[in-house]
Amino acid sequence: MAKHPYNFRKNVERLIANFRGIPENYPGEAPKTDKSMESVLDRILTKYKIGVESLEDRINENWPQIVGASNARNCTPSRIERERTLIIAVSNPIIRQELEFNKRLIMQNLHRLEGAKKIRSIVFKSG
Numbered sequence: 001m002a003k004h005p006y007n008f009r010k011n012v013e014r015l016i017a018n019f020r021g022i023p024e025n026y027p028g029e030a031p032k033t034d035k036s037m038e039s040v041l042d043r044i045l046t047k048y049k050i051g052v053e054s055l056e057d058r059i060n061e062n063w064p065q066i067v068g069a070s071n072a073r074n075c076t077p078s079r080i081e082r083e084r085t086l087i088i089a090v091s092n093p094i095i096r097q098e099l100e101f102n103k104r105l106i107m108q109n110l111h112r113l114e115g116a117k118k119i120r121s122i123v124f125k126s127g
Contacts, residue, residue: 055080055113055115055116055119056077056079056080058113058114058115058116059077059086059110059113059116060077062113063076063077065109066106066109066110066113067088067099067102067106067109068102071095071098071099071102074090074091074092074095075088075089075090075091075095075096075099075124076088076089076127077089078125078127080119083118083119084118084119084120084121085119085120085121085122085123086110086119086121086122086123087123087125088122088123088124088125089125089126089127090124090125090126090127091127093126096124096126099124100124103122106122107119107122110122
């Protein structure tokens with residue numbers, strides 16, 4: 001067996017890849033490299049912060065303390081947009097108006113959580 005693999009032309013490599021049923025490399029595509037599955041998974045876990053407690057998790061855990069126990073039953077945190085706006089789904093317009101009046105207090109309670117200081121506004125949506 002040769003010490004170094006033979007380098008075929010690109011069209012021959014594509015023909016062989018097609019014959020063997022493996023993906024082909026197309027122009028502009030990164031070359032195929034052998035990487036361990038562990039390193040790929042570690043990179044994905046780090047990139048998408050899987051397994052790390054997020055700000056959304058902390059908000060959900062502390063929701064009754066943020067908006068009050070009575071309001072927590074009628075609204076839920078929906079999502080964080082652009083890492084600075086908290087969207088809250090509210091069940092009815094009366095609760096929505098009450099939350100609007102207490103927006104400053106909700107924001108103060110929210111900023112007590114670790115990492116929540118970056119949230120600058122709250123939007124209430126019917127939901």
